[in-house]
Amino acid sequence: MTRQIRLNAFDMNCVGHIQHGLWTHPRDRSSQYTDLAYWTSLARTLERGLFDGLFLADVVGIYDVFGGGPDAALRHAVQVPVNDPLLLVPAMAVVTEHLGFGVTCNTTYEPPYLFARRMSTLDHLTRGRIGWNIVTGYLDSAARAMGLAGQAAHDDRYAAAEEYMDLLYNLWEHSWEDGAVVRDRARGVFTDPARVHAIRHTGRYAMEGIHLCEPSPQRTPVLFQAGASDRGRAFAARHAECVFVNGTSKPIVAALVADLRARAAAAGRKILVFVGATVVTGRTDAEARALFEDYRAHASAEAGLVHFSASTGIDFAAFGLDEPIRHYKTEANQSNVEAITTRADTAWTKRRLLDSMVLGSRQPPIMGSAEQVADELMAWVEQADVDGFNLSRTVMPECVETFVDLVVPLLQERGVYKSGYLSGTLRDKLFGHPRLLPPHPAAPAKRIQ
Amino acid sequence: MTRQIRLNAFDMNCVGHIQHGLWTHPRDRSSQYTDLAYWTSLARTLERGLFDGLFLADVVGIYDVFGGGPDAALRHAVQVPVNDPLLLVPAMAVVTEHLGFGVTCNTTYEPPYLFARRMSTLDHLTRGRIGWNIVTGYLDSAARAMGLAGQAAHDDRYAAAEEYMDLLYNLWEHSWEDGAVVRDRARGVFTDPARVHAIRHTGRYAMEGIHLCEPSPQRTPVLFQAGASDRGRAFAARHAECVFVNGTSKPIVAALVADLRARAAAAGRKILVFVGATVVTGRTDAEARALFEDYRAHASAEAGLVHFSASTGIDFAAFGLDEPIRHYKTEANQSNVEAITTRADTAWTKRRLLDSMVLGSRQPPIMGSAEQVADELMAWVEQADVDGFNLSRTVMPECVETFVDLVVPLLQERGVYKSGYLSGTLRDKLFGHPRLLPPHPAAPAKRIQ
Numbered sequence: 001m002t003r004q005i006r007l008n009a010f011d012m013n014c015v016g017h018i019q020h021g022l023w024t025h026p027r028d029r030s031s032q033y034t035d036l037a038y039w040t041s042l043a044r045t046l047e048r049g050l051f052d053g054l055f056l057a058d059v060v061g062i063y064d065v066f067g068g069g070p071d072a073a074l075r076h077a078v079q080v081p082v083n084d085p086l087l088l089v090p091a092m093a094v095v096t097e098h099l100g101f102g103v104t105c106n107t108t109y110e111p112p113y114l115f116a117r118r119m120s121t122l123d124h125l126t127r128g129r130i131g132w133n134i135v136t137g138y139l140d141s142a143a144r145a146m147g148l149a150g151q152a153a154h155d156d157r158y159a160a161a162e163e164y165m166d167l168l169y170n171l172w173e174h175s176w177e178d179g180a181v182v183r184d185r186a187r188g189v190f191t192d193p194a195r196v197h198a199i200r201h202t203g204r205y206a207m208e209g210i211h212l213c214e215p216s217p218q219r220t221p222v223l224f225q226a227g228a229s230d231r232g233r234a235f236a237a238r239h240a241e242c243v244f245v246n247g248t249s250k251p252i253v254a255a256l257v258a259d260l261r262a263r264a265a266a267a268g269r270k271i272l273v274f275v276g277a278t279v280v281t282g283r284t285d286a287e288a289r290a291l292f293e294d295y296r297a298h299a300s301a302e303a304g305l306v307h308f309s310a311s312t313g314i315d316f317a318a319f320g321l322d323e324p325i326r327h328y329k330t331e332a333n334q335s336n337v338e339a340i341t342t343r344a345d346t347a348w349t350k351r352r353l354l355d356s357m358v359l360g361s362r363q364p365p366i367m368g369s370a371e372q373v374a375d376e377l378m379a380w381v382e383q384a385d386v387d388g389f390n391l392s393r394t395v396m397p398e399c400v401e402t403f404v405d406l407v408v409p410l411l412q413e414r415g416v417y418k419s420g421y422l423s424g425t426l427r428d429k430l431f432g433h434p435r436l437l438p439p440h441p442a443a444p445a446k447r448i449q
Numbered sequence: 450m451t452r453q454i455r456l457n458a459f460d461m462n463c464v465g466h467i468q469h470g471l472w473t474h475p476r477d478r479s480s481q482y483t484d485l486a487y488w489t490s491l492a493r494t495l496e497r498g499l500f501d502g503l504f505l506a507d508v509v510g511i512y513d514v515f516g517g518g519p520d521a522a523l524r525h526a527v528q529v530p531v532n533d534p535l536l537l538v539p540a541m542a543v544v545t546e547h548l549g550f551g552v553t554c555n556t557t558y559e560p561p562y563l564f565a566r567r568m569s570t571l572d573h574l575t576r577g578r579i580g581w582n583i584v585t586g587y588l589d590s591a592a593r594a595m596g597l598a599g600q601a602a603h604d605d606r607y608a609a610a611e612e613y614m615d616l617l618y619n620l621w622e623h624s625w626e627d628g629a630v631v632r633d634r635a636r637g638v639f640t641d642p643a644r645v646h647a648i649r650h651t652g653r654y655a656m657e658g659i660h661l662c663e664p665s666p667q668r669t670p671v672l673f674q675a676g677a678s679d680r681g682r683a684f685a686a687r688h689a690e691c692v693f694v695n696g697t698s699k700p701i702v703a704a705l706v707a708d709l710r711a712r713a714a715a716a717g718r719k720i721l722v723f724v725g726a727t728v729v730t731g732r733t734d735a736e737a738r739a740l741f742e743d744y745r746a747h748a749s750a751e752a753g754l755v756h757f758s759a760s761t762g763i764d765f766a767a768f769g770l771d772e773p774i775r776h777y778k779t780e781a782n783q784s785n786v787e788a789i790t791t792r793a794d795t796a797w798t799k800r801r802l803l804d805s806m807v808l809g810s811r812q813p814p815i816m817g818s819a820e821q822v823a824d825e826l827m828a829w830v831e832q833a834d835v836d837g838f839n840l841s842r843t844v845m846p847e848c849v850e851t852f853v854d855l856v857v858p859l860l861q862e863r864g865v866y867k868s869g870y871l872s873g874t875l876r877d878k879l880f881g882h883p884r885l886l887p888p889h890p891a892a893p894a895k896r897i898q
Contacts, residue, residue, distance in 0.1 A: 013570070015639060025635040031639070032631055034573035036543055060563070062659050070642065070659060072651060077639035081630075081663040083570040084563075091539035091574065094485055094795070109563060113594045114509070114533075116837060120460070121532040124483035125540065145562045145658025181530075183480055185473040190464060193519065209594025210511050210519060214530040216483075408635075425759035 004417045005381060006388025006430070008102065008274060009046050009400060013085045015077035017280060019306060019393040020360030021300025023077060028298075028395045033083065036091050042397055043092035046099055049404030050418055052430065053100030053131060053245070055091070055224070055274075055390050056085040060109055060140040061142030063310035067317040070141075073310075076303035077083040086118060100426035102131035102242070103226045104127040107164040108157060109137060109146050112205055113212075114173040120213035127424030128217030128434070133224035133241065137159050139310065158231045163204050165239055169442040172219045175211035218434065220442045222426050228256070236271070237263035238441065241431065242391055246276040248364060253384040261385070267438040272387040272430060276382060278365040278392060280397070280404055285369045292367050295394055296358055304357035305350070321351040359394060370406035377407075378416060395426050451864045454830060455837025455879070457551065457723060458495050458849060461506040462534045464526035467726060467841040467865060469756060469809030470749025472526060477747075477844045481845040482532065485540050488564070491846055492541035495548055499867055501879065502549030502580060503541070504693070504723075504839050505534040509558055510591030512759035517592075518820070522759075535567060541577045543774035549689070549875035551580035551673045558586060558595050561654055563662075565620040569662035577666030577874030582673035583688065584845060585610050588759065607680045612653045614688055618891040619648040621668045626661035637896040655867045667883065669891045671875045679707070685720070686712035689878065693839055695725040700832040712769050712833070714893030717888040718761040721836040721879060724829060725754070728840060728848070730855055741816050744843055745807055753806035770800040808843060819855035825886065826856075827865060 004406055015023045015030050022404040023030050032038040046054055063082050073080050089101045101122070105115060122130040136157040137143070143151045152160065180195035191214070193197035200208045227233065236243050243260055247253035257273050264271045280295060282288035309316050324346045356362050366376045380386055393399050409419035422429045427436075434443045464472045464479050472479045481487040512522040512530050522529050538550045538857045548570070554564060554663045563748055566862050571579040574699055585606040586592070601609065629644035640663070649657045674689035676682065685692050692709055696702035706722050729744060731737035768774055774797045776825045805811050842848050860866035871878045876885075885891045 021637065023639065024637050026634065032476055034663075036539065038573050040543060042727040058662070062661070070645070070647075072642075074640040074642040074645055074659075075638050080623075080659075080661065081640070082566075082661050083573060084567050086536065086537050086572060087567065087570045090485065090536050091543050094489060094540050094543045109560060110678075111560065111595060113559060113596070114558060117531075117537065118533050121536045123534060123617075125485050125536060145656055147562070147656040149653055176530075185475065188470065188473050189524050190472065190555075191530070193523040197517070198519075205596055207594055207596040209590065210523075210529075212509070212511070212531050267526065295493065389698060 002419060003381060005377060005411060005418075006272060006274065006415045007049070007051045008053045008055040008388070008390045009051055010043070010055045010057065010392050011042075011389035012079065012274065013088055014079050015084040016079060016303060016360075017057065017297065018361045018363060019394050020076060020275075021358060021370065022295060022298055022395050024300075025295065025298040025395045027398060030393070030396045039088050039092055040095045042400065043096045043099055045397060045404055046398050047096045049400075049408045050421060051099060052388070053426065055133065056088065056104060056137075057104040057133075057140065058082070058085045058104040058106070059141035059142070060137060061145060063306055065313060065315050066306040066309035067140060068315060068449065071217050072302070072306045072317070076137040076306060078306045079246030082440050086122065089122050089130065090125050092391075093129065098129070098429070100129045100131055100222070100414055100419035100429070101126065102133050102222065104133040104135055106135050106137045107161045108152075109142070112164055112167050112209060113171070113209060116168050119210045120172065120211070120216045123216035123218050123221055124213070128427070130218070131222035131224055131242070131426055133226065134161065134242070135163075135226070135417050136221060141343050154229065154393045157233050163201075166200050166441070167199070167207070168207045169220060170201070171211040173442055173444055176215050178215065183212045185284065197235055213353055218427050220436055223431065233260060235425055237269070238346050240271055241427070241436075242272045242274060244274050244276065245386070246363065248283075248362065250380060250383040253380075257385045273385070274387040274388050274390045275353055275384060277377070277380070277389045277391055277405065278313045278359060278361075278363050278394060279373055280359075280367045280394060281370050281402055282404065292365065295427045299358065299360035300352040301360065301394050304360045304362065305353060308362065310351065316350055316353065319350045321322050321347050324349060325353070327350065338388060361392075363392060365394070370410050373407050373411040374414060377411070378414070381416075415417055452830060453867060454826060454860060454865050455721060455723065456498070456500045456866075457502045457504040457837070458840045459498055459504045459506065459725060459839035459841045460490075460491075460709035461857060462537055463528050463531040465528060465752060465809075466506065467725075467812060468843050469525055469527055469699060469752030470743060470807060471747055471844050473749075474744065474747040474844045476847060479842070479845045488537050488541055489544045490847065492545045492548055492581055493724065494846060494849050494853055496545045498857045499870060500548060500877065501837070502551050504551040504582065506582075507534045507553035507555070507584075508588065508591070509586060509589030511603055512588075513590050514762060514764050515755040515758035517764060519768070521751070521755045525749055525755060527755045534564065535571065535668060538571050538573050540578065540579065547870035547878070549578045549580055549671070549878070550575065550665070550867065551582050552583040553584055555584050555586045556603075556610040558591070558655065561613055561616050562620070562658060563803050565617050566661045568727060569621065569665045572667050572670055573662070577876070579667070580671035580673055580875055581692070582608065582675065582693070583614075584675070596832075601640070603678065603769070604680050607684055609653050610684065614650070614892070616650050616654045616656070619650070619671060620660040622891055624648050624894055625664050627664065630663045649839065653705070661793075666693050667874050667876050670881065670884055682709055683711055685709060686716045686718070686863075689720055690876070690885070691721045691723060693723050693725065694835070695812065697811065699829060699832040701833065702829075706834045716719065722834070723837050723839045724833060724835040725812060726826070726829070726838045726840055727812050727843060728822055728852055729814045729816045729843060730822045730851055732818065733854065734821060737817050737821075741814065748807065748809035750803040750806040753809045753811065754802060757802065765799055765802065768799045771798050773798060774802070810841075810857060812841060814843070819859050819887070822856050823859045823863060827863070830865075842874045
């Protein structure tokens with residue numbers, strides 16, 4: 001069988017996500033992100049298009065590197081204001097049956113005992129459709145707002161995240177045995193206490209307690225990760241089931257994917273890899289190009305640069321347009337969007353950066369008729385060895401509707417996209433099994449010591 | 450106009466809430482608390498009955514005082530397993546337009562910066578229907594699970610809560626000015642940065658940051674509180690808009706209500722007071738009594754005692770049935786359920802306690818035909834000076850459906866219950882104004898220093 005393409009919509013509970021400035025387009029509705037109906041309508045559209053999931057990004061701080069303050073981010077709505085992503089899931093779950101949800105939550109800031117309960121609750125309410133994109137945070141503004149003196153160093157954050165994961169796995173997988181909940185009305189026994197165990201941890205997350213929730217369909221949510229650094233890739237190889245990568249060219253992404261797959265294989269595991277993509281399409285190539293020009297007229301390269309400043313830690317406001325920009329501080333990157341696309345380059349200037357942000361980010365769109373888009377998506381799968389795409393939004397919701405109406409049927413015709421959902425949980429649908437398998441550390445074997 | 454009765458359903462994202470053991474009743478569906486449809490159906494029923502709100506309790510720890518461990522609580526499902534309450538709100542908001550939501554969240558354990566965003570997000574998604582029941586926690590098991598050496602002393606928790614509230618008020622009310630969000634597509638300005646301000650706090654919650662969310666309909670959620678201690682009442686007088694009280698007799702509650710109103714008045718404020726109540730009703734008195742006997746046969750007094758052990762800190766398992774129980778450790782109480790009803794008593798025994806728990810708690814039901822129930826509710830309003838009721842559940846969902854079908858129409862006929870919802874936010878509906886008014890500390894005057 002031809003390799004099947006996986007699709008996630010990539011979105012965020014805010015106005016400007018990846019492609020910036022497009023909220024100014026007259027048809028764009030992204031500033032309605034505070035309305036439930038905006039999200040339930042999106043969820044229905046994604047399920048109509050048989051999307052595997054909706055991947056929700058998040059950030060706890062504010063982008064204040066550009067110009068040395070938050071003004072530009074506020075003005076352009078560059079991921080601020082930004083509402084809580086988890087709270088969108090129950091509403092969208094009401095109107096869908098199969099759509100998965102991959103939600104970004106931060107190990108540095110969410111207390112693990114409460115976070116474990118939130119994810120279990122969502123896994124129950126969605127009947128096993130929840131995923132978690134594990135991030136450790138990278139913004140000084142977030143650390144200050146959370147009352148910390150500053151961020152821990154990059155590798156320390158990952159070391160802390162390892163402990164955090166061990167604690168969560170124990171709460172999710174080992175506090176309540178299968179069969180602990182007996183619901184015996186006649187005997188008046190809801191839970192067999194002999195099968196419920198307190199989890200004890202030492203170290204950074206020293207604690208003792210029973211997980212508050214009975215076992216949910218997946219127990220551990222499907223685990224997403226997007227770190228591109230060496231430490232981030234090592235983390236992904238141990239924990240991630242799905243990895244989200246970015247890059248502007250197929251060879252660059254192919255190299256990253258090969259490295260990730262090799263690391264996972266060394267750990268005895270397989271992963272699904274999703275690459276970020278932006279699609280602008282229409283009934284014809286001409287229609288797509290006209291739409292692109294229309295979108296481009298509303299995009300903001302400056303807003304893209306504000307985002308890029310936060311991602312790299314470089315205040316591009318301080319550079320002249322043609323001044324060489326030699327040093328990228330990529331260590332701080334939350335995702336790998338920029339790291340991958342800039343490491344190979346040396347002769348960047350602000351003008352070149354601005355020129356590259358055609359729709360308000362450094363992610364160049366895949367553009368053309370639905371046939372051309374389908375060709376290009378298949379070429380990415382073939383040449384970069386990715387399993388699917390996290391599709392960034394442009395003008396909402398028409399970009400999603402157009403993709404579902406035009407591209408999805410073509411992918412189905414070509415035999416590279418499902419014609420219906422499989423049954424079961426998100427993990428069942430993606431991997432064919434409901435629980436994590438050995439050697440994953442959360443596989444239901446024995447408690448982590 | 451006759452004084453209007455306010456109604457909240459009192460519930461919790463778990464199996465056994467107040468009246469314990471009733472999950473064993475063949476018609477009870479409370480063990481379906483993990484299903485979205487269970488909650489959306491409940492929300493629709495409550496809105497059909499024009500309930501002001503759904504009040505959702507919560508607890509972070511596990512009741513492990515009785516017998517010196519969690520076994521009895523687990524066996525009887527006494528508030529364990531317990532899922533996150535906030536995540537129910539978006540789903541129920543999808544299927545309702547007016548129903549309010551008062552959700553219990555803990556100032557000791559929820560990081561304030563993230564919690565502020567959660568409540569703002571819910572206020573946006575519900576279009577201003579969110580309320581917050583402020584609790585500070587009282588369980589050692591919660592402190593241990595959260596990685597703390599132990600709980601702070603009762604008054605220290607309230608002192609910390611005062612700081613927490615000041616920080617939240619500043620984030621909700623003073624970080625984003627009215628009019629900061631301009632959404633000017635033509636100029637490409639979403640937010641006017643001059644009208645957005647970083648909040649800086651010192652003390653326990655030292656931090657600096659801009660609130661992540663644009664202003665929501667209510668900004669500060671409607672504030673509920675239920676502390677019965679002297680310090681708790683002082684806190685309520687300063688902060689609470691709605692106070693939840695409990696007590697087994699009208700004179701006891703009347704005295705508490707008089708004290709709360711006097712304290713609020715001394716602070717220049719008025720409050721709405723809701724008293725906890727359990728109703729068992731039917732078409733006739735005989736039908737109600739038959740239902741009560743049916744329910745009672747499934748209730749568990751032992752489970753009620755497990756809960757009461759946690760509330761009082763006394764291990765009743767260690768007492769003989771007729772051994773006198775002289776000392777109640779009421780300081781630790783989260784709510785005032787038991788404190789009020791036991792302080793006056795001295796000659797309690799375990800047998801008497803068990804006998805008092807007719808439906809699985811010390812809250813005696815109001816029982817009888819709909820006419821008798823309406824009479825009794827009106828008598829409570831008259832004699833105890835309460836504004837309304839937090840109605841505990843018995844057998845779900847029939848207890849809610851029966852109340853809505855039989856009692857609500859009678860209250861309407863008598864002119865003591867609304868025939869339709871008012872427009873606007875929860876605060877508009879309850880108080881006739883959208884924002885808090887001076888002298889409340891969150892009134893939109895100037896930032897708290």
